Amino acid sequence: MANSSTFQIDRIDTLIITVGTRQVGWRSKDGVVRCFGADGEHPGHINQLYKELGVERGTHEPGKPNMLWSVRDLGSRYHAHCQDWLGGDFSSVELLLDHKIIADSVAKGLHHIILWATNQPETVPWNYRRLDTCWLAQLMKGKIETTWPQVKVDVLELTVNANNRDSIREEFENFILPFALEVRKNSAMNDFVLLIENKGSVPAIAESLEICAAALVREFQVINASPIEPANLYQLCENGMFSAGLSQDYKLMPLSEYFWPLERSRVISAWKRGDFQEAQVWLSAHQSRHKSLYQLAGYLALSTNWEIVRFAENKQLENNWLRSPSVDELAGSEQVEQWQERLLKLRSNPGLQTWETVFLIQLQLERQNYTTAFMQFSQTVERLLYLRSQQENWLDNNIISRPPDFKSWKSYDPKFSDLIEGWCKLKKIHRSDKWYKLLHGIRLKRNDLIHHANPVTLREMRSLWSNNGFPVIISDSLEPLMALILEVLRKICPRHWQIPQETLLQSLYAWGLEILRSEVPST
Secondary structure, three states, X not given: OEEOOXXXXXXXXXXXXXXXXXXXXXXXXXXXXXXXXXXXXXXOHHHHHHHHHOOOOOEOOOOOHHHEOOHHHHHHHHHHHHHHHOOOOOOOEEEOXXXXXXXXXXXXXXOEEEXXXXXXXXXXXXXXXXXXXXXXXXXXXXXXXXHOOOXXXXXXXXXXXXXXXXXHHHHHHHHHHHHHXXXXXXXXOOOXXXXXXXXXXXXXXXXXXXXXXXXXXXXXXXXXXXXXXXXXXXXXXXXXXXXXXXXXEEEEEEHHHHOHHHXXXXXXXXXXXXXXXXXXXXXXXXXXXXXXXHHHHHHHHHHXXXXXXXXXXXXXXXXXXXXXXXXXXXXXXXXXXXXXXXXHHHHOOHXXXXXXXXXXXXXXXXXXXXXXXXXXXXXXXXXXXXXXXXXXXXXXXXXXXXXOOOOOOOOOOOOHHXXXXXXXXXXXXXXXXXXXXXHHHHHHHHHHHHHHOOOOOHHHHHHHHHOOOOXXXXXXXXXXXXXXXXXXXXXXXXXXXXXXXXOHHHHHHHHHHHHHXXXXXXX
């Protein structure tokens, strides 16, 4: 968990506070802050607060000391005191746990606070109902509206038994999700950031709120703010009285952190498979931890749909992601600079754009999708040959020829076989050469796959080389096969294309996987 100084959030929309009995204090005329929930002999604040109003503390049922007036009655009296005797002045109310949380959140855009309080039904005995916090919530509302008039405050009351977890959870479920969806719908940023503070309430309420809020993390950013109470809750004053201390700091923790140890393995699995859309779904709830990887998954997903040009021309990738402080911190300035340079080269070079599909071939081989890998490989061979024929003007230089019956006024796109013949002519490779046989073998296998829907096995892929005189290493590892594929692709590319050892997509993919694997799982 991170405290308020280490974990940073850019903005907060709504804060939900579950109101407990020790959440509110009153600054008396003698300067002592007395807590509405501090009962008993030490420090005896409730008795002192009744005395301050000139009221003798009574009982809800005569002769039953466990039925003494308490938080519910005292809060009602002080709310009336603020309204009727002080003219709406709530300045003496102290937010013992929440003042700093609210102050910091308002600075980040907080505009709505929801106070959940208890108001148990009459079927609940008075020794429990006397601790209801409905009037403490009204005191908090008055204090917040006075201090931060721009913040809207709503008080919602749980009218069920405060120990009935099922009923409490149902109340929260029926409210929180519809509320969050409505707020996001009306948000200009189409987003919603929720902060919850549930430290002061009874366990059944605190747990229920956290469970219901945690259910939102796939859609929204939800953070728990936990106030850090002073080491000494009550400090001795010069007049011999004990004054309640205010929380001066708090811890922040995204609720998604609870799920990260499990979901981290799912992100890694999806990333390794090249299913970046799935990886992004799992990462969506962990953007406070891995926003840069969440964004990168979206960019890499473009490549798996063969949108290499769109990936290269993506301004968000160039202007935001590559220039973000978090990426610079994780990857280092030198690596980021290399990515930027390669992205600019990729943007203006169709040959390099086509070469990036090596990444896709590798992903399909890793997933043992040999048919798809072979199709992408054969298409890449044809595409590279075609680009070379266009750049070197094979038609006008008589490297390849139009068919005799082809009309000159029509543009001519050479067939795969024509491109292979042209390249062999350019390189002075004869029909008996293993490279001639290999390239035509790739073409014929591709045609067979398309025309007859015959799948390609790993053994058949290897046989394309072994049957044509190339040495082939038989191994459980796919590296030897990938090396053969790369050898073909490099062979047909001109030297001036300056083909890199590793594609940009491979570099980004490997970096993201390393970040995920090397991270120490949260505890």
